[in-house]
Amino acid sequence: MTAAHRKIFLVLLLFLGLGGTSAIAVSSFLKSSASTVAGQPSTSQSKPDFMTKAIVDIKKACKTPPTTVANTAPETAEGTATLTSSTVPPQTVETPTKSLVEAQESNPCISLSESIGLTQTVAEEKVSEEKNEPSLPEKSLATLMGFIKPSPPTPQVEEEPKITLPPAAPFGQIHEQAKLASVPILMYHDIVAKKEVFFDVTPEEVEAHFKRIKEEGMTPISPDALLAHLRTGVPLPNKPVLLSFDDGYGGHYQYVYPLLKKYGYPAVFSIYLKKLEGKTKRTSVTWEQLKEMSADPLVTIASHTVTHPKDLRLLTDDELGKEIIETKHILEEKLGIPIRYFTYPEGKFDARVKQWAIAAGYHMAFSMNDLNEGYAGESPDLFSIKRFGQSSIEKAIAKAWGGYPAPLPPDQFNLTTSVEKQEFTLDGTEIVLVSGGKPRTIHADSRYQVQDILKDTGAIGGVDGTFFSLKSLNSNILIGPALSSNRGFVPGNKGENPKLAGRPLALITAKGVKYIPFNPEKHNTLEGIQKESSDGTWISDAFVGGAWLVKNGKASTPESFNDLYGFDANRNRAFWGINRAGQPVVGVTRTMIDSVNLGKMLQKLGYRDAIMVDSGASAAVVYKGESQVSYTPRPVPHAIALYPADHQEVSGPNFVQASVPKK
Numbered sequence: 001m002t003a004a005h006r007k008i009f010l011v012l013l014l015f016l017g018l019g020g021t022s023a024i025a026v027s028s029f030l031k032s033s034a035s036t037v038a039g040q041p042s043t044s045q046s047k048p049d050f051m052t053k054a055i056v057d058i059k060k061a062c063k064t065p066p067t068t069v070a071n072t073a074p075e076t077a078e079g080t081a082t083l084t085s086s087t088v089p090p091q092t093v094e095t096p097t098k099s100l101v102e103a104q105e106s107n108p109c110i111s112l113s114e115s116i117g118l119t120q121t122v123a124e125e126k127v128s129e130e131k132n133e134p135s136l137p138e139k140s141l142a143t144l145m146g147f148i149k150p151s152p153p154t155p156q157v158e159e160e161p162k163i164t165l166p167p168a169a170p171f172g173q174i175h176e177q178a179k180l181a182s183v184p185i186l187m188y189h190d191i192v193a194k195k196e197v198f199f200d201v202t203p204e205e206v207e208a209h210f211k212r213i214k215e216e217g218m219t220p221i222s223p224d225a226l227l228a229h230l231r232t233g234v235p236l237p238n239k240p241v242l243l244s245f246d247d248g249y250g251g252h253y254q255y256v257y258p259l260l261k262k263y264g265y266p267a268v269f270s271i272y273l274k275k276l277e278g279k280t281k282r283t284s285v286t287w288e289q290l291k292e293m294s295a296d297p298l299v300t301i302a303s304h305t306v307t308h309p310k311d312l313r314l315l316t317d318d319e320l321g322k323e324i325i326e327t328k329h330i331l332e333e334k335l336g337i338p339i340r341y342f343t344y345p346e347g348k349f350d351a352r353v354k355q356w357a358i359a360a361g362y363h364m365a366f367s368m369n370d371l372n373e374g375y376a377g378e379s380p381d382l383f384s385i386k387r388f389g390q391s392s393i394e395k396a397i398a399k400a401w402g403g404y405p406a407p408l409p410p411d412q413f414n415l416t417t418s419v420e421k422q423e424f425t426l427d428g429t430e431i432v433l434v435s436g437g438k439p440r441t442i443h444a445d446s447r448y449q450v451q452d453i454l455k456d457t458g459a460i461g462g463v464d465g466t467f468f469s470l471k472s473l474n475s476n477i478l479i480g481p482a483l484s485s486n487r488g489f490v491p492g493n494k495g496e497n498p499k500l501a502g503r504p505l506a507l508i509t510a511k512g513v514k515y516i517p518f519n520p521e522k523h524n525t526l527e528g529i530q531k532e533s534s535d536g537t538w539i540s541d542a543f544v545g546g547a548w549l550v551k552n553g554k555a556s557t558p559e560s561f562n563d564l565y566g567f568d569a570n571r572n573r574a575f576w577g578i579n580r581a582g583q584p585v586v587g588v589t590r591t592m593i594d595s596v597n598l599g600k601m602l603q604k605l606g607y608r609d610a611i612m613v614d615s616g617a618s619a620a621v622v623y624k625g626e627s628q629v630s631y632t633p634r635p636v637p638h639a640i641a642l643y644p645a646d647h648q649e650v651s652g653p654n655f656v657q658a659s660v661p662k663k
């Protein structure tokens with residue numbers, strides 16, 4: 001530390017108030033720094049101006065009331081509601097489902113009305129009473145039968161379509177979209193020809209890992225790419241991984257660097273200054289080697305303190321400042337590059353240590369906890385980034401996923417991506433999504449498990465389709481008109497159709513998908529359906545779904561479900577829709593949830609539009625021939641399938657034969 005730096009440092013400590021008040025001053029700092037630092041371009045730090053900036057920021061922070069930064073995701077009302085709903089024991093909601101099935105099997109009249117969800121709700125009864133129509137006895141009967149007078153389709157106030165994106169994450173926070181991705185960071189220590197301790201890795205083992213990464217079709221990324229992704233949600237390559245090497249061992253230059261060049265893999269090396277003095281037992285990288293490596297675009301150098309204290313939390317503010325700030329300054333000066341990343345020695349930090357890393361001007365800090373390994377997006381914030389130990393490589397790469405592709409305008413689609421499965425748990429609800437490919441419906445000749453409907457069709461995944469008659473176990477009668485690629489157009493029952501007015505009519509063409517309110521007068525013929533094609537593209541598939549769960553990027557309100565039967569009940573729910581990236585996504589909840597909370601969840605998961613398909617006992621999603629639910633769903637006659645983009649469609653009678661199992 002030069003005399004000038006010591007002076008500035010003293011001033012900084014004065015602002016922090018030293019002693020007991022420093023923790024408060026520092027913890028209140030994060031929030032205010034958001035406004036002062038967030039606007040800066042991430043590459044603006046070529047000169048180490050961190051001291052002055054930290055002081056200015058801390059000055060401002062002193063005027064800001066203390067805030068906690070530990071809880072980065074505040075509990076929302078909807079989160080609480082979801083949590084509550086998911087704790088309902090399954091048997092309490094199973095019973096009505098079973099009795100409904102029994103009632104449906106024995107009484108086709110009830111089955112039709114209930115499966116299409118036309119039982120009137122209390123809310124709507126009130127509205128009808130105000131209008132004095134229909135009279136009470138009529139209404140009760142209607143309710144019982146499920147054939148109530150349909151309310152006229154509500155006039156559609158079409159909102160200006162726009163790309164819907166979660167807001168940008170505040171400084172230091174992780175973007176909502178990035179939280180959905182799974183980016184593993186692998187951590188290595190020394191690489192030696194002959195192992196001495198458990199964490200030693202041989203060059204052969206490193207190369208074996210590099211080969212595994214290649215085999216898996218993974219793309220190693222730089223910390224800059226990771227940071228951009230975590231801050232903005234911008235997608236990474238399909239299966240990303242970040243390689244990180246700690247402590248600056250000689251083996252990093254001798255073995256790892258040549259391997260990086262051979263494979264073209266980027267990596268981050270975390271350096272502590274004392275190591276470079278070469279006085280440690282193990283070999284260390286030299287300044288010269290480090291300079292050579294740091295000039296290579298594949299290599300990023302991160303700061304790892306001056307002396308590598310075993311636990312930064314035990315240091316005084318004075319000591320922390322030296323370890324965290326001085327190391328950045330010296331590395332920048334000696335290597336002539338900005339040092340943007342920090343790695344906590346032994347992964348140990350607390351709120352105070354984190355504030356010092358922020359004050360020093362770092363953009364992201366890596367942690368490590370053997371007992372709490374995780375993907376980058378699972379970290380609480382950018383200064384607590386989780387990693388996996390290199391021995392966890394198989395676990396780490398198994399779920400690696402770079403996130404959804406970039407959002408598209410709402411009238412554009414991306415039907416050319418590969419079909420992939422993702423699993424999420426949000427607010428206690430477990431959900432499985434299968435996204436990508438191009439959607440088509442299959443209308444089977446009877447009722448089957450979804451995997452049997454998809455078998456031999458070339459579809460990679462799918463979900464059970466629309467509501468159907470439970471009249472008999474081998475009926476393939478759907479509720480409402482349906483057009484499928486394999487069976488052609490089948491009109492809906494004229495008596496039932498009016499009750500479906502206003503429900504989402506799903507229309508599929510080779511270019512995209514559209515959900516419009518069903519109009520019984522217009523949509524019960526093939527010609528009527530084809531008239532809805534805005535550009536004359538042939539509509540290959542159509543059916544009437546249960547309700548909108550998400551519309552134009554917004555979750556549906558309870559009111560929008562009108563009289564849909566059991567919309568507020570907790571069930572396993574199945575759905576399909578289009579995400580912000582214009583990809584089709586089918587899904588099912590493995591935990592029971594009501595429609596309103598499901599809509600909120602799907603909005604968070606990046607859906608542009610989503611509609612409910614047959615749920616409860618029928619809810620089923622299949623991926624690569626495997627059912628994705630733990631129960632055996634009720635057999636169904638209709639499925640929405642996701643095909644690879646290059647799938648050659650087989651139409652006509654052959655397709656029907658191929659799409660159903662042999663009896």
Ligand SMILES: [Zn+2]
Pocket residue numbers: 246247304308345346
């Ligand atoms: Zn270390």
